[in-house]
Amino acid sequence: MTETSVTPRDVASRDDSTAAEAQISAALARCAAGDQAALKIIYDLEAPRLTGVAFRLLRRRDLAEEAVHDAFLRVWRGAGTYDPARGAARGWLYAVVRNQALSLLRDEGRFEPAEPADLPDNESEAAFEALSDSSALRRCLQQLDTGRRRAILLAYVHGFSHGELAGRLGMPLGTVKSWIRRGLASLQACLG
16 A cells, blocks of 8 residues: 655645635625625636636637636526535536536537547546646546546536547447546545
């Protein structure tokens, strides 16, 4: 059995992440009560990363910014629907942005989304490698087998549907759905 060492930087990173999560969760509660300053706090903390997520899906900066803007309108209107018992505040924010970006992809045929063949085979691993070495998400993703990790990254970073993933990976649709469902359950358990 290998022993992993935890550096002071890792502890500080975890503490910063926990503090930011608590700050975002509290700000969402304040947004639900109509506090506009709380929305600005969330925006200041997360907008650059959220824009990056939207950009990865949309591949256009203007549409990514539009997706984040629309997502923050949804956050403002729907902050009361966030339930801390169901998941992390950051996860909720990222889901709102991801869903908004995917809606932009589908709406009005604004542009053609990238075909699965447009991405190099190692694109999912590049997204994985971009995670910080001290990231809890990276640690938990490393525990997944390669197929599940790749399916999850392609679905959540690149926005592929289950059907698109099945075609891209050459696997039956049911297998891909199971990989993602079980992989997400493992990630949830690992991340606590």
